[in-house]
Amino acid sequence: MRVRLRLRLAVLAVVAATLVAMPFSGTTQALSGSQFQPGRIIDDAIFFNSGAMNTATIQAFLNAKVPVCDTNHAPGGGFSAPFICLKDFRQDTPARDVSPGLCNGFGAGNKSAAQIIFEVAQSCGVNPQVLIVLLQKEQGLVTDTWPWPTQYRSATGYGCPDGSPCDAEFYGFFNQVYSAAKQYKRYAMNPNNYNYRAGFNNNIPWHPNGACGTSNVFIDNKATAGLYNYTPYRPNDAALNNLYSTGDGCSSYGNRNFWRYFNDWFGTTFGTVLIKGSGPTVFVRGSNSSVAYGIPSGEIMRNYRLGGIPVTGVSDSYLSTLNTSSMLTTLYKRPLDQTVFLADSGTGYGIPSGAQCTKWGRTCSIPSLIADLPYAVTDPMTVGPPLGNLMMFDNTLFALESGAKRPFIDRNEQPLSPWAGQGIITIISPVNAAQSGGQALIYDRKFLKVMGTGSIYYHSGGSYFTFSGFENFKNWWDGSVVMSDKYSTFNSSPPAATILPGFATTGSETSMVGSKNRLVLPGSTTAPSINTTTYPQLTNLIQSKPVVTVNDTKALAFPNGAIVTVRGNTFRPIPTLADLRLLFAADSVIPVPMAFLEAYPVGKLFVTSGRVVKPNEAGGSMYLYGSDNYLWALGNLGELSSSLAWTNSVINAPFNVIEHQGIKIFASMMKMNGNYYAVQPNGAVRQLAGTLLSANKDNIAMPVTDVITSKVANDTRPVGFIRLDNGTIFKVESSSIRPIGALSTYFSLGGNGANTIHMSVKAVSAFNVGSPL
Amino acid sequence: MIRFIVVMAVWMKKKATPSKRRLWGAIILIALLLVAAVLAWSMLMKPAANTDQDKKALPSPTVNYNPATEQEKADSEQHKKELEQKAKQEQAGPQLGVKSVIPIISSWGQAPDQKDLEVAAFIPGSYEDGGTCTLTLVKAGAVITKTTAGHKDVNRTSCARFIVPYGELTTGTWEATVGYGSATAKGTSAKQQMEVR
Numbered sequence: 001m002r003v004r005l006r007l008r009l010a011v012l013a014v015v016a017a018t019l020v021a022m023p024f025s026g027t028t029q030a031l032s033g034s035q036f037q038p039g040r041i042i043d044d045a046i047f048f049n050s051g052a053m054n055t056a057t058i059q060a061f062l063n064a065k066v067p068v069c070d071t072n073h074a075p076g077g078g079f080s081a082p083f084i085c086l087k088d089f090r091q092d093t094p095a096r097d098v099s100p101g102l103c104n105g106f107g108a109g110n111k112s113a114a115q116i117i118f119e120v121a122q123s124c125g126v127n128p129q130v131l132i133v134l135l136q137k138e139q140g141l142v143t144d145t146w147p148w149p150t151q152y153r154s155a156t157g158y159g160c161p162d163g164s165p166c167d168a169e170f171y172g173f174f175n176q177v178y179s180a181a182k183q184y185k186r187y188a189m190n191p192n193n194y195n196y197r198a199g200f201n202n203n204i205p206w207h208p209n210g211a212c213g214t215s216n217v218f219i220d221n222k223a224t225a226g227l228y229n230y231t232p233y234r235p236n237d238a239a240l241n242n243l244y245s246t247g248d249g250c251s252s253y254g255n256r257n258f259w260r261y262f263n264d265w266f267g268t269t270f271g272t273v274l275i276k277g278s279g280p281t282v283f284v285r286g287s288n289s290s291v292a293y294g295i296p297s298g299e300i301m302r303n304y305r306l307g308g309i310p311v312t313g314v315s316d317s318y319l320s321t322l323n324t325s326s327m328l329t330t331l332y333k334r335p336l337d338q339t340v341f342l343a344d345s346g347t348g349y350g351i352p353s354g355a356q357c358t359k360w361g362r363t364c365s366i367p368s369l370i371a372d373l374p375y376a377v378t379d380p381m382t383v384g385p386p387l388g389n390l391m392m393f394d395n396t397l398f399a400l401e402s403g404a405k406r407p408f409i410d411r412n413e414q415p416l417s418p419w420a421g422q423g424i425i426t427i428i429s430p431v432n433a434a435q436s437g438g439q440a441l442i443y444d445r446k447f448l449k450v451m452g453t454g455s456i457y458y459h460s461g462g463s464y465f466t467f468s469g470f471e472n473f474k475n476w477w478d479g480s481v482v483m484s485d486k487y488s489t490f491n492s493s494p495p496a497a498t499i500l501p502g503f504a505t506t507g508s509e510t511s512m513v514g515s516k517n518r519l520v521l522p523g524s525t526t527a528p529s530i531n532t533t534t535y536p537q538l539t540n541l542i543q544s545k546p547v548v549t550v551n552d553t554k555a556l557a558f559p560n561g562a563i564v565t566v567r568g569n570t571f572r573p574i575p576t577l578a579d580l581r582l583l584f585a586a587d588s589v590i591p592v593p594m595a596f597l598e599a600y601p602v603g604k605l606f607v608t609s610g611r612v613v614k615p616n617e618a619g620g621s622m623y624l625y626g627s628d629n630y631l632w633a634l635g636n637l638g639e640l641s642s643s644l645a646w647t648n649s650v651i652n653a654p655f656n657v658i659e660h661q662g663i664k665i666f667a668s669m670m671k672m673n674g675n676y677y678a679v680q681p682n683g684a685v686r687q688l689a690g691t692l693l694s695a696n697k698d699n700i701a702m703p704v705t706d707v708i709t710s711k712v713a714n715d716t717r718p719v720g721f722i723r724l725d726n727g728t729i730f731k732v733e734s735s736s737i738r739p740i741g742a743l744s745t746y747f748s749l750g751g752n753g754a755n756t757i758h759m760s761v762k763a764v765s766a767f768n769v770g771s772p773l
Numbered sequence: 774m775i776r777f778i779v780v781m782a783v784w785m786k787k788k789a790t791p792s793k794r795r796l797w798g799a800i801i802l803i804a805l806l807l808v809a810a811v812l813a814w815s816m817l818m819k820p821a822a823n824t825d826q827d828k829k830a831l832p833s834p835t836v837n838y839n840p841a842t843e844q845e846k847a848d849s850e851q852h853k854k855e856l857e858q859k860a861k862q863e864q865a866g867p868q869l870g871v872k873s874v875i876p877i878i879s880s881w882g883q884a885p886d887q888k889d890l891e892v893a894a895f896i897p898g899s900y901e902d903g904g905t906c907t908l909t910l911v912k913a914g915a916v917i918t919k920t921t922a923g924h925k926d927v928n929r930t931s932c933a934r935f936i937v938p939y940g941e942l943t944t945g946t947w948e949a950t951v952g953y954g955s956a957t958a959k960g961t962s963a964k965q966q967m968e969v970r
Contacts, residue, residue, distance in 0.1 A: 157928060203878055230928075
């Protein structure tokens with residue numbers, strides 16, 4: 001029973017002790033050397049986080065590490081009591097001047113170690129935890145219960161080469177801490193001046209003994225480069241595999257111990273970049289860890305390439321301790337750098353001056369608009385060239401002026417502009433191209449379409465011309481290259497422009513500017529025309545197209561199918577396709593735009609002589625068109641069939657569109673080229689000797705000219721007899737025709753089908769009629 | 774935790790005799806005192822929260838306020854032993870003559886804009902101003918030499934950065950060495966191949 005009671009006592013004691021100890025358990029996970037990343041020992045966001053602790057928390061930390069100082073320890077190392085632990089250490093500190101870009105100076109006074117650590121951290125922008133760990137890894141000062149004066153004298157190992165005495169110039173606790181912090185800042189500010197650089201391949205020895213060799217390390221960030229610059233050795237596997245002990249003869253421990261102590265005492269050396277409370281807003285940490293910037297949109301996030309970075313959840317109460325009053329824009333600064341950058345899709349473009357910032361429509365003089373971001377955010381960004389005056393966005397080249405973006409209507413015109421030869425920054429993010437649109441930049445003769453209004457303009461010689469419609473525009477330009485303008489002021493305030501008519505006059509010549517060619521009019525026109533004497537800037541455009549002279553050999557084909565010819569400053573429609581073929585060669589048919597219709601009034605149908613016309617109102621009556629502009633009425637189907645033999649088509653049209661002086665009766669007789677012919681039923685003609693004909697012949701014979709004469713077959717056989725359609729037969733004599741009384745006479749005189757022609761009774765009056773035979 | 778101790782006490786009370794109950798009472802009292810002491814200690818150790826400086830400080834949930842571990846204390850003691858050893862070496866006086874050193878070529882690369890080759894080097898075991906660093910580049914019979922001054926760095930001698938203009942180089946692999954010479958130290962680095970593009 002007693003044994004069991006003791007056992008229970010022991011169990012209870014163990015349980016109680018465990019429960020009591022739990023809240024003070026330090027690290028929750030054992031640190032392993034395999035976690036050491038030689039290129040990323042610590043992130044910049046942690047290393048330069050000067051606000052990580054304050055004097056009170058530093059003091060509390062030092063107190064906690066050495067709860068009881070062994071002040072009266074026995075003499076050792078040549079030193080005697082009293083020994084002063086770091087938590088109790090004080091010294092008179094000298095004043096230090098400001099070192100621009102490095103440290104903000106230091107005030108004189110009698111200060112504790114915690115005060116010195118804190119104030120140096122604030123002055124130089126270094127995490128006080130870094131300085132605490134530095135004191136420990138260099139001299140073991142933080143955990144030493146009876147430290148020696150020499151440990152304070154060279155507290156951070158500054159000026160202490162391996163194998164040689166320390167440099168007296170840097171003796172003293174404050175001197176050491178301040179010098180080390182300032183040196184870390186030098187490494188970050190002027191990385192090119194030191195041995196190891198972030199973003200470079202670095203050759204780092206394992207040990208001061210050169211025989212141990214070196215290794216190549218790509219250093220991720222400035223803080224890690226700083227650690228290697230301060231302690232230029234990399235821990236080898238033996239040192240890392242025995243993280244809390246010693247390795248082998250080539251092991252170095254400085255950077256290992258820095259990393260180990262920092263992890264053991266202050267947690268991870270990797271900084272969180274994005275944080276979020278219970279609200280929807282994600283914040284990016286500032287380089288000052290007490291500041292976080294709300295990220296207003298995914299677009300802003302993309303500009304910093306923050307999309308792939310995990311977001312760490314934090315409590316709202318913690319978030320409330322941060323200054324979150326500013327939102328992230330695309331303007332930012334890097335730590336230790338006063339240059340303002342413009343972030344655009346992962347590239348940072350330095351803004352060389354406030355004036356340049358204004359040009360881009362931004363304000364660089366208001367701190368709340370510019371995020372001070374940590375290296376963890378800024379280092380992964382590509383550094384682009386400084387912002388100049390030219391921006392390429394949305395395939396448009398812009399010149400930035402007074403906060404507005406002036407689009408080049410044609411980017412190839414940059415060499416003509418005041419910005420010739422200047423560099424161009426390509427902007428991806430719309431938020432960086434949100435400047436208001438400025439005046440369009442357009443130098444050469446160009447057509448542009450203003451997208452905001454849909455209007456198209458031609459710019460030449462400083463003047464703008466516009467068009468009454470798209471058809472009109474197409475006539476002036478074949479549309480092959482028209483620049484779009486989405487951004488200039490023209491979109492809201494159109495330019496003063498002259499509306500181009502369809503015609504242009506140069507000197508005495510008036511022409512229509514067509515899409516493919518220029519149609520020179522044969523005579524004067526009443527259509528609106530623009531004169532190149534007034535607008536010489538149009539001359540080039542007008543004269544750039546091949547000339548087609550319109551005359552009566554040309555048929556003009558309109559897009560609606562109408563085909564006309566010009567006669568006497570009048571459009572005369574060609575009645576049918578047969579007329580077109582009859583009158584014009586294929587290459588004389590010229591396509592013309594509808595607007596060409598403005599050139600002349602439209603007259604009556606252009607009917608050539610010899611054509612069969614069937615007026616709509618004539619009840620089926622048909623006429624032959626004579627070159628005397630008379631309609632010659634056909635009396636029977638025989639006359640019709642003979643006429644159709646010439647063109648085989650009929651023009652159907654009302655009387656009022658057929659130009660005619662009146663109606664005559666067709667008598668199967670016509671006059672061509674000064675000769676008179678009898679029209680035969682097959683359409684062929686037989687010439688009649690002029691001596692046979694009376695003075696009335698021109699009233700009887702229908703005159704024809706032009707092309708029809710070539711369509712009529714001329715039967716040249718001699719005409720000996722004329723047989724009228726009433727059966728009367730005449731003998732053709734030398735100067736008259738004489739009626740034949742009997743058919744036998746006809747035959748006896750040698751009449752036959754070959755020498756006998758057919759004519760209408762109506763034709764008789766055209767002849768000199770002699771006495772009967 | 775207090776609730777747990779009370780439950781344990783009730784459990785013990787049911788199982789023990791009166792004399793043993795007195796013993797248990799004493800044990801529980803000691804446990805409670807222990808808890809109170811720990812709570813008070815932790816309150817004392819908690820940072821004050823009323824100063825302006827505290828308001829600036831971030832919460833540090835990961836700060837380890839535990840006393841130094843035995844390992845950490847041993848590290849400090851070990852360091853003092855090393856200091857004693859170093860002091861003895863220093864008392865023995867500096868090494869006579871010219872010390873042999875092995876410079877380290879620490880980093881190299883081409884500048885992104887001009888493509889100049891930049892080389893950095895330092896000399897472990899040396900801490901002085903006034904020495905001369907010499908970079909020698911060799912490629913297919915071509916030899917380029919540049920010299921810079923050595924200067925004191927935190928705990929060593931560093932060479933001012935060598936800059937070899939791109940115009941003096943040809944593309945390909947160059948073999949580089951850095952030599953150092955001063956009144957007190959002399960040596961040459963291991964060969965390092967450098968690719969010039």
